Amino acid sequence: MTGMLLFPGISLQAQDETKPMTVPLRFDHYYTYEQVVEALKLIHKTYPDLTQLNLIGKSEENREIWEITINNPKTGKPLEKPGVYVDGNIHGNEIQAGEVCLYFIDIMLSNYGKNEKITRLLDKNAYYVIPVVNVDGRYHFFADANTMHSNRGLRRPKDDDHDGRINEDFPDDLDGDGNICQMRKKDPNGKYKTDPEDPRLMVRVKPGEKGEWTILGQEGIDNDGDGRVNEDAEGYVDPNRNWGFNWAPPYVQRGAGDYPFSGHGMKAIAGFMVNHPNILVVWAFHNNGGMILRGPSTKNERMNPADIPVYDYLGKNGEKILPGYKYMISWKDLYPTYGDFTDFTDNIIGSYSFVGELFPTKKETYREMKEEQPKRTGNFILSGSGNERDRERLKFNDFLAMGMLYKPWKPFHHPVYGDIEIGGWVKMSTRLPHPFMLEDLVHRAASAVMFTAGQTPEIKMQVLKKEKIGKNLYRLRVRLSNNKAIPSISYQSVANKVYPKDMLTVSGKNIRVVAGGKLTDIYTDRVNYKDYKPEVQFLQVPGFGKTDYQFLIKGKGKVQIKFTSRKAGTLIKTIDM
Amino acid sequence: MKYFFTLSRWGLLCLLVFPGMIVRGQPAIKKYLTPDEINSRILDMARENTERAKVITMAKTPGGRSLQMLEIGKDLKAGKKNPAVLVVANPEGDVPLSDLAVLYLAGYILDHQETLKDLNWYIIAGLNPDAEMHFFQKPLYRDQRNGKPHNDDMDDQVDEDGFNDLNGDGIITQMRVKDPAGVWLPVDGDQRLLRKADPVKGEKGMYKLYTEGLDDDGDGLYNEDGPGGTDVGINFPHLFRAHTAAGGLWPGSSGEAYALMKFVSEHPEIAMTMVYGSTNFCLVPPKKGRKGSVDMNRIKVPKDMAKMIGADPDKTYTMKELIELVQPMVPSGMEITESDIAGFLGLGAIVNPLDEDLKYYKELSDRYKDYLKEKGMNKERLDPAPAKDGSVELWSYYHVGVPTFSMDFWTLPKPEKKKKKKSGLTAEQIGKMSKDDFLALDNDTLTVFLKEAGAPAQFGAEQIKGMVRAGQLTPEKIVTMLKQMPRKKETGQGDPKMQALVVFSDKYLEGKGFVNWQPVKHPIFGDVEIGGAVPYADNTPPPRMIDSLLSAQVPWIFTLTGKLARLGISDTRVTPKGGGVYELNIWIENKGYLPFPTAMGKKNRHVPPAVVQLKGQVDFLEGRDWTPVQSLGGKAVKKLSWLIRADKSTILDVTLESPNAWGDRKQIKIGGVL
Secondary structure (H helix, E strand, C coil): CCCCCCCHHHHHHECCCCCCCCCCCCCCCECCHHHHHHHHHHHHHHCCCCEEEEEEEECCCCCEEEEEEECCHHHCCHHHCCEEEEEECCCCCCCHHHHHHHHHHHHHHHCCCCCHHHHHHHHHCEEEEECCCCHHHHHHHHHCCECCCCCCCECCCCCCCCCCCCCCECCCCCCCCCECCEEEEECCCCCEEECCCCCCCEEECCCCCCCCEEEEEECCCCCCCCCCCCCECCCCECHHHCCCCCCCCCCCCCCCCCCCCCCHHHHHHHHHHHCCCCEEEEEEEEECCCEEEECCCCCCCCCCHHHHHHHHHHHHHHHHHCCCCEEEEHHHHHCCCCCCHHHHHHHHHCCEEEEEEECCHHHCCCCCCCCCCCCCCCCCCCCCCCHHHHHHHHHHHHHCCCCCCEEEEEEEEECCCEEEEEEEECCCCCCCCCHHHHHHHHHHHHHHHHHHHHCCCCEEEEEEEEEEEECCEEEEEEEEEECCCCCCCCHHHHHHCCCCCEEEEEECCCEEEEEEEEEEECCCCEEEECCCCCCEEEECCCCCEEEEEEEEEEECCEEEEEEEECCCEEEEEEEEC | CCCCCCHHHHHHHHCCCCCCCCCCCCCCCCCCCCHHHHHHHHHHHHHHCCCCEEEEEEEECCCCCEEEEEEECCCCCCCCCCCEEEEEECCCCCCHHHHHHHHHHHHHHHHCHHHHCCCEEEEECCCCHHHHHHHHCCCECCCCECCCCCCCCCCCCCCCECCCCCCCCCECCEEEEECCCCCEEEECCEEEEEEECCHHHCCCCCEEEEECCCCCCCCCCCCCECCCCCEHHHCCCCCCCCCCCCCCCCCCCCHHHHHHHHHHHCCCCEEEEEEECCCCCCCCCCCCCCCCCCCCCCEECCHHHHHHHCCCCCCEECHHHHHHHHHHHCCCCCCCCHHHHHHHCCCCCCCCCCHHHHHHHHHHHHHHHHHHHHCCCCCCECCCCCCCCCCHHHHHHHHHCCCEEEECCCCCECCCCCCCCCCCCCHHHHHCCCHHHHHHCCHHHHHHHHHHHCCCCCCCHHHHHHHHHCCCCCHHHHHHHHHHCCCCCCCCCCCHHHHHHHHHHHHHCCCCCEEEEEEEEECCCEEEEEEEECCCCCCCCCHHHHHHHHHHHCCHHHHHHCCCCCEEEEEEEEEEEECCEEEEEEEEEECCCCCECCHHHHHHCCCCCEEEEEECCEEEEECCCEEEECCECCCCEEEEEEEEEECCCCEEEEEEECCCCCEEEEEEECCCCC
16 A cells, blocks of 8 residues: 555545545546555455456566456356456556456446346356556556656666666656656747747747747656666566567567567466466557557458458447547557567467557547547557647646646756756646546446457357157257357467367267268258268357257267357257157 | 387497597597486586586476576686577487587586686577487487477367377388379389379379378377477577467477576677577578568658658658658657667568678688588588578577577488489580581480480480481481480489488498388278388487587587677777867777677667776766777777866776677776876
């Protein structure tokens, strides 16, 4: 527990720790790393039958990475159900992703047995939730002075500026307010002048115009005396470029780390996922921009075309649940990334995976409803702010956030630059919604997860026909159907042969399967008989569809028909011949 | 039970050992050793040399064996960190000789103080001990996978259909089965060997070929899911291929490969890698010519990206130009680097060795050939294997960025080719000849030509000449006739490696390198024949050859370590500028032959920079007390300059430090000589 209000200037956004934490959790503030752990323990204590709390690893700085499994043991063991995996905050600064996870856990558990839909959802799947992946990052984002962008990476030493020294030039909180803001200096030769419409902003001077300001960049000093300010902070190893699928070394992909899974947490989570082969759906929450991303992450990879309609169905529904979010293809509509998490889960774990980029900043409005929304450039790094939009955001700050998101410029005496001013957007701004918008954000994001979770396969087995066609010879037709969007295995996994397909097995003490295979036309009795071992059929049950099999069986007595799937559970039917 | 290629047999052969060059204190290596035996030898070495050697356990294999590294250094106990050489043996686990090379090397180092002067050694004898065990087990078969269970055929069972020793000879060879749909034919001249029938030449196959075994799981496939999982030797990240049968789930998914990557990442003092296995970068430089490398000076920007950053999609840009284009568009304080651009545009990794590095590889390969000639080891042999995608060698060169060499020590000798006489004539040339020119051809040449052209045997040179003389034929007509002749079938010779194997086996192994085909009753196929190459016969020489092979080739590594980049301060100068201001010049040099770092190391920025540090009471007017040096060519000198203000009596302490390229230290008195 951090027993203090960390940022007096924006106290509304920190948890009031004088009051004990209670379940259901509150979402009118952000949780520190320690509070997330406390919340998880409290939830587990409150719902011991429906949850398991697992310590799956420790970070570079020895912080605990916790996973909570939600499962109703009365409806089966976790591994016998489709697995829905949700995580957040893999980037240390993207904290509201952790709140989304907490909210998801909270709403599922606190409504179990009360709300019919949620009860059904909880009963049908096993849920694996890791609210904070980058535990060191979350800790330091709260504890240290930061910009809204900083403290993204892992606490692994890396000589970013390649000068032979490691992590020697962090940002410096010169005015001691807990934020790394911007520095500017009065300069008649500067390239900026005060914005006539809002004196807090600056605009570029036109050719020939007299300048007023030079922007000195991030708050800080040149700690290592190399002429550059804040160029070698923590890491930089990006936890979302460190995964073992299509990984590329750091000269190709900044932040990749020296080798795949060099990050402690990444390695621990990969191990966890391999041990939970039932995981079929993945949601990884980030901020920001309002995007629902699917793979592939580079143009050289390929997604199996048969999986795309599944993604589209889930993604497009997600767009409606999360208004203002765009469903996009990661490499094409954003930018290419090597070694990211969801490429790993798509291709190695065999899940349908989404990245939720939370919080479209355009939700910070100060205008009438009807007005046309300003267009994004579609790229996060390069989406320039533009003064018109900044003016509106400042108004939003003034009249809806009561000034908490922006620090007005204040004079400061800098050891190198002399008299300067420090000011600008604070760390708990821009990428993070003001707490009054947090509840809406976490509810809608959790609803998108619940929608996807509702679409995990529900396989039904039906004996279509059981007829005697000769002496002790029977024809058996079995149908496996699924009225949900997600198939029992992704097409990508089938093509990549990552793990065996689902199996339909016919067995019995006094019988022998003479022939068996996929029934391709039920009316004309077309069957692709399997040459060997006809009693075991390898198959996939599609989403919103069915697949039929026919067996010719010699003998009599009890016959067991068994469907086993890594990700869609097991079904057994026994019939008499 | 007849044809054993087993150790006991080799053991007998050991009686005939040729002592070769025996290392002081180290007995000659006379037999192949199991991973456990190697590990215990290594432990012994460490125990006998506690000041200079220690054993680090890096990982446990899925088969329960421990993966050990021997560290050797002069001041190991004192914890002094010298630049170091990493030696990795047998990453694919199927080259027993390479483990012994490591033992030989370690023994040699411990016996030769000069190899430890200011260099440390990290030596892994056998990166893949699970796979290494196959050589010592019965039945004998070769498999590069570690002991991790894996469902190769993606059915309902794991590791359920491995080989079966059907003829009980302790060796897994092949089964040939007569089959109308067969594609294999015996090779003319050696019925033991098989080659693929060529339907284009109208040939029809006779046999189907299988590995020796049963369909244990009844799925119609033979030996398709034997025990074993990941080939450690292809489990590294450069050009790693996902979703292969043996490569592992991801690069470093095997504990063995992961442990090595982690170790190397934590040891920047590693200056060079040597891999003992099946490739030989000492002899054959890394391969070029792979498609996919991006020319960093001619980068095209895709349309939508171009629009975003204001570039022209029809133009090409240099990396520098792109950085300049993007830099103003990002938030202040964020520095755009090459890797940002490479990542943003999805340029991908470098896949061909850089030319600047290849120059050195080629030169060193020539020197190595000279060296081998001196040692009498220059007999023609089959080529070493090319490095595989995902191999240790490629990872070390491309990702670690240090000079990376490899050695394979032995392949089968190239069989001497019977020289065929050639006529040097073509049908076209004959067709254009005058009658007199044709008659002037000597009979031998004409005979060879007629044979080449496929003329019927009864038409001899003299007979044809007679017909030409008599005017029954003209040279032109001869050619027309020859063109109508049915072409004589060219008979295939089969796999040259197999040819080499049978020749070697017959000559040096009393035929024990190849199991002759013998009829066996197979439960499914009925009559089959079992036979073929004995596993390892093509890469594992008889034990009597071990010592001479290793003693000749292993020491080349010391020539290579002598060529490593070695940084030093070659000169200093202080020039007074007046008013207590001085210009300070320091010349730093690379006394080594190899550049610091390799061109690839410069590109991937994995090798830490060298740093010049100045300590003393001075004000820096230009330059600073900490100066990173990113690169310095082989034998090159670089001048560094500072402008300082200091008292005359000041003594400056200058250090040049690099974790993997040594360094230097000097003192400078500002006012003159110390």
